[in-house]
Amino acid sequence: MGASDFAKLPHIGEAVRRKEDLRFLTGAGQYTDDVLMANQRYAIFVRSPHAHAIIKSIDVSAAEAMPGVSKVFTGKDLEGKMGGLPCGWLITSTDGQPMKEPPHPVLALGKARYVGDQVAMVVADTLEQARNAAEAVVVDYEPLPAVVDMRTAAKGPALHDAAPDNHCYKWAIGDKSAVDAAFANAAHVTKLELVNNRLVPNAIEPRSAIGSYNRASDEYTLYVANQNPHVERLLMTAFVLGLPEHKVRVIAPDVGGGFGSKIFLYAEDVALTWAAKQLNCSIKWTADRSESFLTDAHGRDHISTAEMAMDKDGKFLAMRVHTDANMGAYLSTFASAVPTILYATLLAGQYTTPQVYVEVDAWFTNTAPVDAYRGAGRPEATYLLERLVSRCGWDMGLGQDEIRKRNFITTFPYQTPVALQYDIGDYHACMDKAQVLADVAGFEARRKASEAKGLRRGLGYSSYIEACGIAPSNIAGALGARAGLFECGEVRVHPTGSVTVFTGSHSHGQGHETTFAQVVAARLGIPVENVDVVHGDTGRVPFGMGTYGSRSISVGGAAIMKALDKIEAKAKKIAAHLMEAGDGDIEFSNGEFRVKGTDKKIPFGQVALTAYVPHNYPLDKLEPGLNETAFYDPTNFTFPAGTYICEVEVDPATGVVRIDRFSAVDDFGTIINPMIVEGQVHGGVAQGIGQAMMENCVYDKETGQLMTGSFMDYAMPRATDVPSMKLDHVVTPCTHNPLGTKGCGEAGAIGSPPAVINAVLDALRPLGVKELDMPASPPRVWDAIQAAGAA
Numbered sequence: 181m182g183a184s185d186f187a188k189l190p191h192i193g194e195a196v197r198r199k200e201d202l203r204f205l206t207g208a209g210q211y212t213d214d215v216l217m218a219n220q221r222y223a224i225f226v227r228s229p230h231a232h233a234i235i236k237s238i239d240v241s242a243a244e245a246m247p248g249v250s251k252v253f254t255g256k257d258l259e260g261k262m263g264g265l266p267c268g269w270l271i272t273s274t275d276g277q278p279m280k281e282p283p284h285p286v287l288a289l290g291k292a293r294y295v296g297d298q299v300a301m302v303v304a305d306t307l308e309q310a311r312n313a314a315e316a317v318v319v320d321y322e323p324l325p326a327v328v329d330m331r332t333a334a335k336g337p338a339l340h341d342a343a344p345d346n347h348c349y350k351w352a353i354g355d356k357s358a359v360d361a362a363f364a365n366a367a368h369v370t371k372l373e374l375v376n377n378r379l380v381p382n383a384i385e386p387r388s389a390i391g392s393y394n395r396a397s398d399e400y401t402l403y404v405a406n407q408n409p410h411v412e413r414l415l416m417t418a419f420v421l422g423l424p425e426h427k428v429r430v431i432a433p434d435v436g437g438g439f440g441s442k443i444f445l446y447a448e449d450v451a452l453t454w455a456a457k458q459l460n461c462s463i464k465w466t467a468d469r470s471e472s473f474l475t476d477a478h479g480r481d482h483i484s485t486a487e488m489a490m491d492k493d494g495k496f497l498a499m500r501v502h503t504d505a506n507m508g509a510y511l512s513t514f515a516s517a518v519p520t521i522l523y524a525t526l527l528a529g530q531y532t533t534p535q536v537y538v539e540v541d542a543w544f545t546n547t548a549p550v551d552a553y554r555g556a557g558r559p560e561a562t563y564l565l566e567r568l569v570s571r572c573g574w575d576m577g578l579g580q581d582e583i584r585k586r587n588f589i590t591t592f593p594y595q596t597p598v599a600l601q602y603d604i605g606d607y608h609a610c611m612d613k614a615q616v617l618a619d620v621a622g623f624e625a626r627r628k629a630s631e632a633k634g635l636r637r638g639l640g641y642s643s644y645i646e647a648c649g650i651a652p653s654n655i656a657g658a659l660g661a662r663a664g665l666f667e668c669g670e671v672r673v674h675p676t677g678s679v680t681v682f683t684g685s686h687s688h689g690q691g692h693e694t695t696f697a698q699v700v701a702a703r704l705g706i707p708v709e710n711v712d713v714v715h716g717d718t719g720r721v722p723f724g725m726g727t728y729g730s731r732s733i734s735v736g737g738a739a740i741m742k743a744l745d746k747i748e749a750k751a752k753k754i755a756a757h758l759m760e761a762g763d764g765d766i767e768f769s770n771g772e773f774r775v776k777g778t779d780k781k782i783p784f785g786q787v788a789l790t791a792y793v794p795h796n797y798p799l800d801k802l803e804p805g806l807n808e809t810a811f812y813d814p815t816n817f818t819f820p821a822g823t824y825i826c827e828v829e830v831d832p833a834t835g836v837v838r839i840d841r842f843s844a845v846d847d848f849g850t851i852i853n854p855m856i857v858e859g860q861v862h863g864g865v866a867q868g869i870g871q872a873m874m875e876n877c878v879y880d881k882e883t884g885q886l887m888t889g890s891f892m893d894y895a896m897p898r899a900t901d902v903p904s905m906k907l908d909h910v911v912t913p914c915t916h917n918p919l920g921t922k923g924c925g926e927a928g929a930i931g932s933p934p935a936v937i938n939a940v941l942d943a944l945r946p947l948g949v950k951e952l953d954m955p956a957s958p959p960r961v962w963d964a965i966q967a968a969g970a971a
């Protein structure tokens with residue numbers, strides 16, 4: 181079935197209420213910490229209080245003698261029994277030097293490299309006993325000087341022997357000499373330096389895991405708050421523990437948000453699984469909020485310089501970018517891909533810039549590892565580009581909208597100079613709709629009204645594009661990645677015609693149990709309630725690559741569509757048999773099989789029953805059962821795009837910024853469930869506003885202590901910080917997946933930060949403020965106004 185026919189089916193585009201919400205709202209969700217295993221004990225991790233220190237010795241004797249304590253494990257207990265955590269394998273450096281992939285031991289060996297680095301694991305009968313014993317573990321540290329600032333990382337001290345200058349890799353894309361030539365001939369060059377602030381993910385459910393071992397079957401089970409259980413299992417068995425994969429079952433039950441921070445293989449998961457066998461029991465660990473702040477992989481943390489070369493009319497000729505990216509103390513699982521193939525390839529944006537050259541240097545510092553966080557690379561790209569483009573508009577006297585319109589791509593497919601080929605989009609339509617939605621025409625009057633009150637008002641634009649549906653194997657491979665990411669779906673039709681779908685995607689807030697059911701119900705012409713979706717269990721789902729990169733509906737959903745194609749093909753044969761017609765004469769629509777040109781028809785349910793209760797069945801031609809599995813590897817990314825317009829009012833006396841209006845027009849292709857999509861945009865925009873206005877993860881530059889290690893110091897947006905938003909859509913269906921969908925799960929977090937900061941700058945430019953780094957907190961805004969006034 182083609183994407184345009186699919187879009188017309190019942191249930192597609194319908195705001196079906198979320199099936200999963202009944203259990204969440206009635207407290208019946210089953211999160212990892214809710215699971216109670218037989219013979220369950222508890223683990224507490226002893227963590228380094230130093231950002232950088234030699235571990236001279238660890239004395240566990242007092243702790244092990246305490247009541248209820250089973251064992252205290254240190255790095256030495258694990259040494260030689262397992263490999264280090266996998267890292268770095270996603271990209272290849274482009275400067276001819278191998279990427280530095282220093283070992284990341286599951287428990288620190290010899291050295292601790294950031295505050296929170298896990299040094300020992302205490303296992304005891306109760307949580308309290310484990311906690312008390314952890315305090316009795318004596319670690320003799322020799323503190324070393326720490327480095328937290330990428331700009332000085334090269335001067336040391338070195339974190340790893342393998343990287344004496346703390347340089348992890350260099351990666352570049354684009355034609356440098358063509359870019360340099362374009363700059364030499366440009367009528368105008370606009371240049372910006374900016375910081376993309378480090379963020380802490382802060383999912384509501386902290387990380388949690390239970391390692392378990394069954395001696396009778398020699399099998400392990402790991403319950404874990406995770407977004408991609410099959411990948412977790414693959415990485416853990418193949419890279420670290422060297423176990424046969426089928427001996428490990430990974431279950432990611434209900435998961436309370438992840439935002440990317442739960443796709444990595446964390447040390448705790450491995451330690452718990454391995455130790456479960458040593459102690460022949462189950463061991464549970466749940467991070468407390470302070471541990472989450474310290475040890476969940478953080479996001480963003482870039483320092484960049486960006487330049488745009490233009491002709492006299494503001495047409496972009498070339499762009500040049502250099503970015504320093506903080507990797508933290510160790511390379512986390514997917515960290516190498518974030519500032520490279522997920523970032524630099526998006527820097528053409530929605531524009532026809534003929535040449536783009538991007539160079540990235542990645543650094544080790546004594547901070548928590550940095551990896552994917554909602555948008556992963558694409559918010560960083562959008563922030564840089566959309567700040568630069570607004571600045572170009574101001575510099576050229578064109579305004580933020582006209583500079584964009586002059587440079588928008590209008591013909592598709594469009595090959596960018598940084599590898600990606602956009603299949604489809606309509607950027608002018610998004611801009612036009614957003615301007616109407618935001619009532620740009622009425623802005624001048626509102627600005628004057630604010631001015632009359634002594635306030636400043638500004639409009640900020642951001643026209644984002646992102647690559648979702650991660651990741652087509654062929655393109656990922658061409659970019660140097662050593663992995664591509666398909667998805668798997670199994671459709672099991674039961675004899676009564678109800679259906680269970682097994683998907684390799686994982687839902688941790690995105691509502692797949694509803695939207696995937698809508699897809700199946702639409703195709704088979706059955707009620708949505710008759711479809712259940714199973715995910716998050718390597719013991720039940722054949723295989724899966726999990727959920728991140730807004731891939732689930734476009735890749736996971738497409739795998740289910742492929743399985744449904746097979747179901748339909750087989751069901752047609754059964755229907756042909758039942759109606760004594762030729763296979764080729766059967767049509768299927770609205771849940772009914774018909775013989776073409778006749779009034780003969782039978783419902784889907786009758787075919788399903790016949791598949792399992794065969795009567796006079798042509799067994800030579802047809803197997804019983806109606807159960808199909810398919811794997812789908814996309815041929816391209818999907819390219820959601822849109823224009824966001826933010827309007828702010830700033831009080832120059834206090835530096836307080838108030839977001840007055842926020843309008844977002846997105847193109848997600850065909851929309852399965854508009855209510856869920858709207859929720860995704862709301863959540864993403866709230867996170868983007870958080871980054872732009874208040875969130876900032878700060879380490880002390882001397883000691884490497886995390887200064888923002890609790891919600892007292894790390895401000896998350898609350899309901900009153902998030903404005904009511906106006907949303908609308910443009911629909912250009914994706915041309916290469918059978919649903920016509922593009923991902924929506926990250927757009928809000930990608931598109932919103934530059935819209936907010938551009939609005940603040942628009943408000944403050946008359947006061948002489950030309951640049952401002954996130955977050956636009958009152959002191960920072962006030963300082964910028966004072967500095968501009970003094971200049």
Ligand code: MCN
Binds near residue numbers: 438863
């Ligand atoms: N959808 C739709 N029509 C479309 C596109 C999507 O109806 N055209 C629906 C999908 O069927 C799905 C939801 O919208 O129910 C999101 O789909 P998609 O864009 O495919 O994204 P994923 O399901 O792959 O989710 C991943 C994405 C990412 S990368 C992050 S980070 C993120 C996000 O989703 N983390 C989240 N949204 C989150 N929402 C919650 N509540 N919690 C998180 O941790």
